[in-house]
Amino acid sequence: MTDLVRRAEEWLAQDPDPETREELRRVLDDGDTAALQDRFGAKLEFGTAGLRGELGAGPNRMNRVTVMRAAAGLAARLGPGRHVVIGHDARHNSDVFARDSAAVLTGAGLRVSLMDDHQPTPVLAFAVRHLGADAGIMVTASHNPPRDNGYKVYWGDGSQIVPPLDEEISAAIDAVGPVGALPLGGAWETLSDAAITEPYLAAVTALPLGEARDLRVAYTPMHGVGGELLLRAFAAAGFAAPSVVEAQFTPDPDFPTVAFPNPEEPGAMDLALELAAKTGADLVIANDPDADRCAVGVPLPGGGYRMLTGDEVGGLLGEYVITRTSGPGRLVAASIVSSSLLGKIAEAHGVRHAETLTGFKWIVKAGDGLVYGYEEALGYTVGGDGGLPVRDKDGVGAALMIAALAAGARRDGLTLLDLLDRQARAYGLHATAQLSVRVDDLSLIAGAMARLRSAPPAKLGDHVVVSAEDLAAGVDGLPPTDGLRYRLSGGARVVIRPSGTEPKLKCYLEVVLPAGNAGAPGGAVADARARAEDALSSLRAAVAATLAL
Structure with a gap:
């Protein structure tokens, strides 16, 4: 508890946001150990999806300190003189996080173009290439719940970052000191609607x-x-x-x-x-x-x-x-x-x-x-x-x-x-479905993946497992990722992976059935669809039973 309190007090000393300072002071005054552990026992990890999490105080929340540290890490990785475009959606604090990022980046000697109003994410991705920028930031949590926000980083090709850039930026973020010591600028370019959306x-x-x-x-x-x-x-x-x-x-x-x-x-x-x-x-x-x-x-x-x-x-x-x-x-x-x-x-x-x-x-x-x-x-x-x-x-x-x-x-x-x-x-009926299991404890997902790796199923419902591929080993020339792919008899397939943005284990099911030919009556397709629905229902139940969550 003493270490948690120390870290919380250090956070309070650098937090520029009165709302999150008040929240954290209340937690400290109440002696709420569980709340402190939740906020300071872990941190939001910067990865290829950037940052995403619930709004609030502490390193395990989205807030102005977290965002300013992220901007400072990005600035260190890019270096002075580089050009960054910043956009944001209309979520709580998105505009604040965008301006904080602009202040940190310009303070570090970078050139910043900040969109003058909320915009869709694809407009930011387009703007990076259109303006010839070196990187882009989009403040958004996409379709997450209302209390979430996020921070996506794009590189100069207009696409989101991939390894090893994420690790390099993450390491630079970890090296950032108190945000109160960061030099802040204010001379950024404001992008008009005509400059980008047109x-x-x-x-x-x-x-x-x-x-x-x-x-x-x-x-x-x-x-x-x-x-x-x-x-x-x-x-x-x-x-x-x-x-x-x-x-x-x-x-x-x-x-x-x-x-x-x-x-x-x-x-x-x-x-x-x-x-x-x-x-x-x-x-x-x-x-x-x-x-x-x-x-x-x-x-x-x-x-x-x-x-x-x-x-x-x-x-x-x-x-x-x-x-x-x-x-x-x-x-x-x-x-x-x-x-x-x-x-x-x-x-x-x-x-x-x-x-x-x-x-x-x-x-x-x-x-x-x-x-x-x-x-x-x-x-x-x-x-x-x-x-x-x-x-x-x-x-x-x-x-x-x-x-x-x-x-x-x-x-x-x-x-x-x-x-x-x-x-x-023309191509066969390809019917797909999903099974998503939301958990409160992420260790349950890790445990389920470990069980499946140690004892792959021989059958899933009516389908024999023809091959079981561990995507963490890298298959078909793809980079390693946490996932499992089962190729099943009859052309069916199941892929199981943890969600990258939510506490979910996601399973993707596909069955493939013949549906006549180009000249076949519509009834052939309708029959194939009915059989596919039954097959997907059976497969979903089998996967759920195998996961045992």
Whole structure:
């Protein structure tokens, strides 16, 4: 307890934020050992995802001291004279953390361009390359709960950092002394809307969007920062303005209408689906709070709507990009936890395909000629013959392209569901699902992974385990990562990995079934879908039993 108190008092002496000072003083006065241990018994680790955690006092929280130390470490790694672009979303303290970062960086002799208002994450990623900067910082916690915030670092290529940069920056952060001794500057450049968002809009509206525009869209930015930009993008591309969920349109860091501000979470899309039904929308689109992800819903033939999975959208956008770009060196990429469908589409069209580790920092580094990449968690980067406008997930660019795809299908008397059936007949039905187990104790995840490594299952449900691969050893030329991949009989697959941003163990399931051929009736696909649902349910239950969490 004495050491915890000493560290807390040292923290108090350097903390410039009256709110977190008051919080910590209250904890000390109450003698709350558990609260002190929670805040000072560990620290937020800086990695390839940067920093992310709950707001509050201490090294195990997101606060002004943590952020200023991170900025000082980045400044030390870059060196004086380098140029850094800083953006932020509308979460609690995002603007404060952005300004603190600008003050520390300019105080260390770096040049800083700070966006003058909240912006989506893809705009920051675009800005790094557009301005020729050496690095970028985005203050955001994406779709995490309201009390979280985060800090993402981009390098000069416009993509998130990868090893060994993360270790180098982390070591530099550890060497930072008290933040009260840091020299602070104030002479940074303020980026206007015209300086960044207009070039971004010009880039994404130059994507291969076709000519069809007849489409009714229902849209929600889910209390985040993507709303105004998406409306501008649709207008610039010639689409009619989407109907918007008014209760979720204005940025609000408390996310009052959703339990979790993530389109994948149960109930998060309820208001958007209600609006779609009311307006007779042909397409439902949602961005997450920092607008780097894009969720898609479609009307059902018998009434109502359903959300498409990230893998379904990934396959549709992948084939759309492939058939609207040219050149022998084109490459498409998806993460190892995404469906294997994209690889079959690429092979059929004579386009190269790469499989990467999870995370867009790896996807955009898949190789030269990359025109498209996606991961199943609603993340897509879309390009044309000129390459990728954004070397990260881009929920606004993806929304434009899915709207173009849907409008083209509508012109031809088809729906996105028809296009999915067409792909199932051509490449086999690739059905995917997830099992996520949230825990309070991270040691439970480590224990489950250790058990699976020491005793791999021989069967999972009705499937024989054909091979068990430990991704920590590095497989297929991929860098090592904490994960396990099971290839199963019948073309099925399971990948198990700890989440990089949440206390979850995530399992990604895929089954592949024949669905007739191009001339087969629709009933063949419907039958395959029903069988796939049963197979996924059985596989999910088997994986859950094997995890024993």
